[in-house]
Amino acid sequence: MKRRKQGPGRRDEVAGLVTAAARARLLAYAPYSRFRVGAAVRTRDGEVYTGANVENASYPLSHCAERVAIHKAVCDGHRHLDTVVVVADGETPAMPCGACRQVMAEFGVRRVIAASPSGRTRVRTLRQLLAEPFLPERLLGSHENTGTRDRGNARRRRRVR
Numbered sequence: 304m305k306r307r308k309q310g311p312g313r314r315d316e317v318a319g320l321v322t323a324a325a326r327a328r329l330l331a332y333a334p335y336s337r338f339r340v341g342a343a344v345r346t347r348d349g350e351v352y353t354g355a356n357v358e359n360a361s362y363p364l365s366h367c368a369e370r371v372a373i374h375k376a377v378c379d380g381h382r383h384l385d386t387v388v389v390v391a392d393g394e395t396p397a398m399p400c401g402a403c404r405q406v407m408a409e410f411g412v413r414r415v416i417a418a419s420p421s422g423r424t425r426v427r428t429l430r431q432l433l434a435e436p437f438l439p440e441r442l443l444g445s446h447e448n449t450g451t452r453d454r455g456n457a458r459r460r461r462r463v464r
């Protein structure tokens with residue numbers, strides 16, 4: 304059975320992500336809930352983006368830390384993400400909400416680590432947290448009949464002209 308190396312480099316990497324998320328948490332804008340959350344997202348090519356929760360007096364407009372970090376990575380051109388670390392207030396590590404789990408599935412997140420400020424951690428695969436996600440293939444699959452997705456897009460562009 305093939306195993307991934309669990310050397311100190313890997314542990315250091317997780318510790319670095321937890322530190323980045325914990326720092327981001329301090330920048331949370333959470334005057335209403337007073338529940339500060341920070342997140343760090345690692346892309347498949349190793350870049351790290353952070354985010355914090357941003358609340359609004361109109362409550363539904365608030366954003367979770369995870370989605371802020373993911374959308375920063377996406378707006379920088381990244382489409383393939385690997386790990387999300389969440390650090391929230393409280394002694395028990397808080398797992399991401401359902402909406403964030405769905406957004407993670409969109410960009411292929413594989414691993415989620417929830418940590419408390421005191422250092423307690425829980426590690427889960429996204430599959431464990433979201434068993435049957437609604438994936439992009441569901442909507443993009445219809446283009447398979449006409450060839451590759453890119454070719455389908457090119458055809459649509461031609462039609463528009």
Ligand SMILES: [Zn+2]
Nearest residue numbers: 367399400403
């Ligand atoms: Zn969320």
